[in-house]
Amino acid sequence: MTAGALTPTRTGRWRDWLASYGLVGALVVLILLFSALNPRFLTLANLTTLLEQNAALFIIATGATFAILSQNIDLSPASVLALAGVLLGLTFQATGNLPLAILAGFAGAILVELINALLIVRGGINPLIVTLACWIWARGLAVSLTGANSISVRDPLLDALRRPLFLEISPAILLSFAVFAIGGFILARTRLGRYTYAMGSDERAAVQAGVPVGKYKFLMFALFGVLVTLAMLVTVSRLGAAAPDAAYGLELDAIVAVIIGGNSFLGGEGNMRRTLVGALFIAVLNNGLGNLGIMDAQIAVYKAAAILLALLFGTLSTRLAKGGRA
Amino acid sequence: MSISAPPLLEMRGISKGFPGVAALSEVDFSVRAGEIHALIGQNGAGKSTLMKVLAGVYQPDKGEICVDGQTLRFASPRAALANGIGIVYQDLSLVPKLSVADNIFLGREIGGGIFVDQQAINARAEHILGDLGVSGIDVRHRVMELPLAQQQLVEIAKVLSHEPRILVMDEPTAALAEEETMLLMRLLQGLRARGIAIVYISHRFKEIMALCNRATILRNGQLVKTITIAETNESELIELTIGERVESFFRHNGRAARAGVPALEVEHLRVGRAVRDVSFVLGQGEILGITGLLGAGQNELARALFGLTVETSGTIKRLGKPIMLHSPKEAIAQGIGLLTEQRKTEGLVMPLAVRANLSLPSLNTFRRALLFLDRRHEGERTSAMSAQVRVKTPSLEATVGTLSGGNQQKVILGKWLLRDLEILIFISPTQGIDVGAKAEIYAQLSELAQAGKSIIVISEDLLEILGISDRMLVMYQGQLLRTFDRSDADEEHLLAAIQGTSL
Numbered sequence: 001m002t003a004g005a006l007t008p009t010r011t012g013r014w015r016d017w018l019a020s021y022g023l024v025g026a027l028v029v030l031i032l033l034f035s036a037l038n039p040r041f042l043t044l045a046n047l048t049t050l051l052e053q054n055a056a057l058f059i060i061a062t063g064a065t066f067a068i069l070s071q072n073i074d075l076s077p078a079s080v081l082a083l084a085g086v087l088l089g090l091t092f093q094a095t096g097n098l099p100l101a102i103l104a105g106f107a108g109a110i111l112v113e114l115i116n117a118l119l120i121v122r123g124g125i126n127p128l129i130v131t132l133a134c135w136i137w138a139r140g141l142a143v144s145l146t147g148a149n150s151i152s153v154r155d156p157l158l159d160a161l162r163r164p165l166f167l168e169i170s171p172a173i174l175l176s177f178a179v180f181a182i183g184g185f186i187l188a189r190t191r192l193g194r195y196t197y198a199m200g201s202d203e204r205a206a207v208q209a210g211v212p213v214g215k216y217k218f219l220m221f222a223l224f225g226v227l228v229t230l231a232m233l234v235t236v237s238r239l240g241a242a243a244p245d246a247a248y249g250l251e252l253d254a255i256v257a258v259i260i261g262g263n264s265f266l267g268g269e270g271n272m273r274r275t276l277v278g279a280l281f282i283a284v285l286n287n288g289l290g291n292l293g294i295m296d297a298q299i300a301v302y303k304a305a306a307i308l309l310a311l312l313f314g315t316l317s318t319r320l321a322k323g324g325r326a
Numbered sequence: 327m328s329i330s331a332p333p334l335l336e337m338r339g340i341s342k343g344f345p346g347v348a349a350l351s352e353v354d355f356s357v358r359a360g361e362i363h364a365l366i367g368q369n370g371a372g373k374s375t376l377m378k379v380l381a382g383v384y385q386p387d388k389g390e391i392c393v394d395g396q397t398l399r400f401a402s403p404r405a406a407l408a409n410g411i412g413i414v415y416q417d418l419s420l421v422p423k424l425s426v427a428d429n430i431f432l433g434r435e436i437g438g439g440i441f442v443d444q445q446a447i448n449a450r451a452e453h454i455l456g457d458l459g460v461s462g463i464d465v466r467h468r469v470m471e472l473p474l475a476q477q478q479l480v481e482i483a484k485v486l487s488h489e490p491r492i493l494v495m496d497e498p499t500a501a502l503a504e505e506e507t508m509l510l511m512r513l514l515q516g517l518r519a520r521g522i523a524i525v526y527i528s529h530r531f532k533e534i535m536a537l538c539n540r541a542t543i544l545r546n547g548q549l550v551k552t553i554t555i556a557e558t559n560e561s562e563l564i565e566l567t568i569g570e571r572v573e574s575f576f577r578h579n580g581r582a583a584r585a586g587v588p589a590l591e592v593e594h595l596r597v598g599r600a601v602r603d604v605s606f607v608l609g610q611g612e613i614l615g616i617t618g619l620l621g622a623g624q625n626e627l628a629r630a631l632f633g634l635t636v637e638t639s640g641t642i643k644r645l646g647k648p649i650m651l652h653s654p655k656e657a658i659a660q661g662i663g664l665l666t667e668q669r670k671t672e673g674l675v676m677p678l679a680v681r682a683n684l685s686l687p688s689l690n691t692f693r694r695a696l697l698f699l700d701r702r703h704e705g706e707r708t709s710a711m712s713a714q715v716r717v718k719t720p721s722l723e724a725t726v727g728t729l730s731g732g733n734q735q736k737v738i739l740g741k742w743l744l745r746d747l748e749i750l751i752f753i754s755p756t757q758g759i760d761v762g763a764k765a766e767i768y769a770q771l772s773e774l775a776q777a778g779k780s781i782i783v784i785s786e787d788l789l790e791i792l793g794i795s796d797r798m799l800v801m802y803q804g805q806l807l808r809t810f811d812r813s814d815a816d817e818e819h820l821l822a823a824i825q826g827t828s829l
Contacts, residue, residue, distance in 0.1 A: 189441055189442055189444075190440045190441055190442055191435055191437075191440055191441075191442055192440065193442070194424075194428065194432075194435060194442050197421075197423060197424055198421045198424055198428075198432060200423070201421045201422055201423035201424060202420075202421045202422055202423075204419075205419045205420055205421045205422075206421055206432065206433075208403070208415075208419040209419065209421070209429070209432040209433040209484075210403075210404050210407075210432075210433035210434065211432060211433045268421075268422075268423035268424075269423050
């Protein structure tokens with residue numbers, strides 16, 4: 001799955017390989033480290049738990065890849081996720097009708113993302129500011145709608161999302177990987193994907209070439225709304241409840257996953273494979289540190305250190321690939 | 327082309343004003359099918375505005391546009407393109423991180439529904455480039471990885487793939503070297519033979535003389551004249567453009583290098599494989615022109631003298647003493663400055679004000695107690711320098727990015743002069759600069775040499791080299807092929823020398 005946009009030159013290919021797989025080395029080191037510290041780390045049960053725990057991250061990271069590659073960074077998905085979850089919870093509480101509740105959550109997520117797109121495209125406001133504001137207000141709305149309480153949501157359909165199908169692998173895990181695959185396909189093979197790169201590389205030039213940039217931004221944010229809904233379903237299913245404080249900080253994990261995987265923070269350059277590696281790295285880190293029995297505050301420090309080390313490793317190996325002094 | 331043919335494009339009485347200025351007043355302009363029509367004028371003369379009116383970027387205040395006898399109005403560039411008007415802009419409109427093929431088809435990808443058929447796009451793009459006689463560009467390469475000249479060809483291919491009937495080329499050769507210019511000119515001749523009407527905007531009068539059928543000259547937003555090329559000559563075109571006699575263009579004043587220790591002595595200099603065993607001397611108060619074909623090594627030579635290349639060997643002496651030049655910092659400390667044609671990336675910080683750009687390399691001299699800047703002193707010095715190099719700017723606080731190319735070049739010059747540098751190396755000092763600003767820059771180079779500065783000018787523009795240099799060096803395949811004195815140089819000999827032959 002290579003986008004024509006990225007078809008690399010000879011040296012480019014080597015660099016692309018390093019950018020994509022340089023982190024794989026770091027990931028292997030990390031896995032070995034956690035296995036040494038915790039004998040239960042490399043068990044099937046823990047690995048599926050790891051994937052299960054981070055299914056929402058994988059889904060949001062897919063959306064974040066589009067956002068970052070197109071230079072429309074989105075800080076809001078975790079807040080929108082919580083708000084959509086709350087809408088689902090409230091509707092479910094009132095009607096007991098899960099499909100209707102899912103629809104309510106979905107409509108909420110799409111609506112919020114379209115408001116973001118509207119403010120960016122028509123309002124001409126910087127995406128960072130628009131989505132930062134949304135990060136604040138969507139979470140605020142979620143909390144105020146519920147009085148800061150979680151709403152229990154138990155339904156066989158939602159439970160089925162996390163019931164293992166085979167080898168302890170649940171539909172939620174399959175869903176998160178399917179999202180990756182489809183996201184990668186869209187990025188590499190469709191107009192939306194092509195314009196994602198074009199917008200991120202030089203939006204003015206894209207406009208001049210006749211690309212309906214505004215329309216595709218709406219489309220991209222709508223896509224993010226769909227992904228947020230899926231991540232929300234996975235989250236609600238895992239918690240058995242719609243919590244207004246759900247997925248707190250998930251947007252940052254997703255952005256870090258995209259960048260650490262080797263996608264350009266400046267946009268226009270990267271692919272979904274890189275995000276996959278980056279997201280796995282963050283997932284292993286979350287799970288490994290979580291099982292060491294240390295305080296959350298310490299986890300945060302170790303996590304940040306590991307992320308910085310991985311990024312340093314990335315820049316160093318790229319410099320090596322370019323052949324010396326860069 | 328038949329002279330009596332009715333024009334394919336006719337613009338009548340076009341006026342367009344912006345707050346405070348009349349950019350165009352009552353301009354008539356027409357182009358026939360199968361004609362290459364030059365549009366000439368200094369920056370600010372109204373060429374770009376006229377073409378933007380044609381392209382639907384601007385709506386005219388007055389006047390009408392007829393294509394094939396039909397009066398049309400274009401609401402947007404897309405509408406103009408749909409009506410067969412294609413424009414190759416000077417500042418490329420390519421998306422740097424997309425591939426060549428993806429750029430050519432950006433906005434109208436091949437493929438059913440939402441999908442993109444990469445193979446078909448690549449194949450079509452290859453076909454289009456092949457049709458244009460362009461070889462050696464891999465359509466899968468990203469545009470940013472190509473040299474500027476090839477990017478320009480991609481841009482042209484992109485516009486031509488829309489099969490326009492009227493093609494506007496806005497300074498297409500500004501970034502091109504000899505060979506690519508030739509290719510482009512052949513290409514345009516082919517298009518003319520196919521009956522396409524071509525508007526050719528250029529500052530290069532030689533090309534206009536060789537290529538165009540007619541020329542329209544604009545000055546200050548007004549039509550000066552439309553003339554037939556066969557009935558005019560280069561000097562007349564220049565005079566019509568600047569509104570002055572041509573003798574004032576190059577000022578030499580019979581200057582000669584001062585006696586005494588040379589400012590710079592270069593002995594057996596090698597730079598990688600680009601420059602091989604080059605020795606020369608730069609006298610104090612001398613303008614030394616260095617020319618050659620693209621890739622003959624002159625640019626690498628200049629960069630090495632500014633400490634930008636590490637893989638060098640040989641000796642460089644400054645005022646008789648051997649010096650090391652391993653970094654720009656060392657070069658500047660030795661009083662050497664480099665001014666390149668890459669004004670955007672190598673010369674100026676575009677979003678900063680004129681003042682800040684001027685004082686950037688010499689901030690240390692404006693330091694007051696610890697880290698504080700002496701703003702008043704900075705203001706005085708930069709404003710004096712801005713006046714000395716005659717930067718036309720609304721104020722010292724104006725952003726450099728908003729100035730014209732010629733004025734940007736003057737800011738770079740002023741910045742190094744503030745640093746009190748003794749040796750100034752220019753790479754293509756007037757590239758992309760209009761003829762009026764060119765004359766000013768030539769005059770300034772001359773004044774600087776007169777004042778004792780030593781100057782090296784690297785340029786592929788032979789007229790420029792001939793016009794301003796005291797001595798000329800010709801490089802060929804990395805070696806110094808010939809040296810000319812001002813008295814025994816002429817265009818034919820220089821032209822022969824850069825191609826490695828002698829007359």
